Amino acid sequence: MSTPDAAASSIEPLGIVARRGQLLPLKTKDEVRAALETYRVYVVEVPAKHANAVKDVIQAALPDLRTSDFGHLRRVVQFKFLPPHLQKTFSPPSRLPRGDEEEEPNVSEDALAEELDAVRFFLVSPTRYIQHADLLLALRQKPPFDIAAAPPRILYATVPALAPTSAEQAARWSIDYWPIAYKNTNPYGPHPSLVTRNTAEIQDEVGHWLALAKATGGQICGLGLGENIGCVVVDKTSSVSKVIAVTGDCRWRSPTGGPMPKEGHGNVMAHAVERAIAMVAKKRLRVARTDPNLLDRQLFCDSPLTDLERHFFAMDNLLPNGYLCVDLDIYITHEPCVMCSMAILHSRFRRCVIGRRMPLTGGLSADVTIKKDNGGIKPGNGLGHGIFWRPSELNWKFLAWDWVDEDNTDAISSIKDTMHV
Template identity: 65%
Template sequence: MGADNAIPSGQLVPLRTKDEVRASLETHRVYVVEIPARFANTVKDVIQAAIPGFKTAEISHLRRVVQFKYLPAHLQKQFYPPARLQRGDEDTSPISLSPCSTPLPPSPTGDVEIIEEANTEDEDIVRFFVLCPTRFIQHAELFALLRRNPPFTNIPVPPKLLYVTVPALAPTSAEQATMWSETYWPIAYKNTNPYGPHPSLVLRNTIEIESEVHKWLAVAAEAGSEIAALGLGEKIGCVVVDRTRGTSEVIAVAGDCRWRSPSGATEAHLGRGNVMAHSVQRAIAMVAKKRLRMAGADPALLDRSLFCDIPLTDVEKPYWETENIPASGYLCVDLDIYMTHEPCVMCSMAILHSRFRRCIFGTRMPLTGGMTADTIGTLANPGKGLQHGMFWRPSELNWKFLAWEWQSKEKDAEASVKDILHV
């Protein structure tokens, strides 16, 4: 294998689903009130009775009752500015975490005493309680509701309502939950991912394939280089691998053939070329023809010059000739595909409908890629992307699979941008 096709060392990074990306970005505001700890259930019942449309499951990812010491540092400072505590200030101006919040009612001069009690040895006496998202009830109505019920009917202190911005959806990993707890509000993580594959499933599959990724991406790169040397395509390739029998077997290898005409001649490198001869399309066609051959049928029955579905280079031919795929089974079920580049939207859908098990690619394609759901900045395309996330959209598509990006520290950003413009 030539040095030009060497794949830099790196790591597998699972792709985020479209819903995961949404969950990581979507926030809303909630009301928080400071109350004596023993009244938490009382206040919860009052809120639930007054707002029947509010379902507590909506905020189940938030720690609903929190001690002061567990609040993020920026909230501690905003709830009780250190200068007030040190001076014993009687400044009773309202505290709001949003500059555009509705003005809050003033607190009485007894405010300082409550602050001091919250920071004495008996600090458990005070809690910060998440009431509900602000869209369910107006501030004035909520204030009046709390004022009419314990504990505020029994103490000379009116409710201190605060606005806090929190994640609107549950975290998808322990790392994300920790980050949110430091950034927004203490989070309850339930060791699951409601918006994508379960973390344990991703980890198990990552461990299974990570030792071989480098090898298969190198074969894919070699396939792309050989095709490009013939002038038939770009330096883009893919490898289809079967691991269902305990060891890895390569089923098909294909390079990009977009500049090859149906007659086999090299076409001018203008426009987008033959999109039906992308490496993914060619590899899937080869898998189909191998299954036909194993079943005793003539694979030439599927010959379509448009798809360029016959092996053309030295790296493609040996794998095409190997009899190593069962005749039965639906196309690419349980097979893995390794690609030098993120597949375009068309190829992403072909991978999905062919029912691959896992997809791994080496270079993101922000202008054309269909797999990633988040954005990544490049020199040509800062912070933009199609964001389709086609690998895992179960409510809309009839198949889903696991997908990773191979991230290398040695990747040449300029080269990546150049490749992006060609796909």
């Protein structure tokens, strides 16, 4: 569990007030794909007692059909479990008058309910597997349709192509598309229980660390050495969270130490994330009794420059062993650029929280929605890289969240979406 009192004790003496809000887990690239892809399927109306027989007919007609590809979809569904738009399309059952025909006057609502309860709607396959005419012919050759006066009723539905990634998504799809069989897992990202457990562990502290990140970014910005961007690295492997490093953006610091003209992109190696990783490395050398000055590089601006940076850098609160940033968490005022996102990944951070999405330049997020001033979201252009969780392509993965302020306002509005953070 998180320890907000310990977090507060780290920042309140510094005059920093915690931000209030909530965490939203970032979606992986495959999760975004799963939410967007759909295809058309055939649905056959069958008498309830013949559903298994129709299944055998379909298997014989489509021997290459991989039902595992749509195992997230309910195969046989009662009318009452269909989404409202399909109930409207599929009712009444085929043996009752339909279309412009005159309705039989003796068909009551109770009788109609009985008719609907006596049929099932069988999801056959994606339409790409078989032509409508061939499916009709296959069904007509076997019971119960071989002796029926009317041909089988073949309907259509649009369904999600991939399995849902959460119970909430499954419930929504069951209303919007077709009844879903959710298996309490996420095949395209971190398991829901893992996300829930980690969210609960850090939720009460996030506002403190993002406030600290904002403060340290503001100090550097006030010196004219960088943009108003900050970063905090936290060790939460024990019961008490420890701040390992805080850094601000230093892209406008010249080799002589003073501000330089804000032309171009500045020194990209002095982004707040790059500086934080460099300071973690120097602290590990120091606590291992190795000269940290061996890592001094003017390009990275890897020495503390402000009171806040010096305050936390001076603490010997990091173990000397371990690879760089393994098991450490990183909190950033803004979503990091692709370069810094890859630096976070290769440094083996455990978790990452961003205070503001940067859809046009950020490398962590996979979807391209952006927050509006009123707290909602809207579609937007973006890179969509989703670097934080791509295990089939990258050799490390970590959990990542977006932070939404309680008052639905940007904590730092001076940074343009086009800026690389």
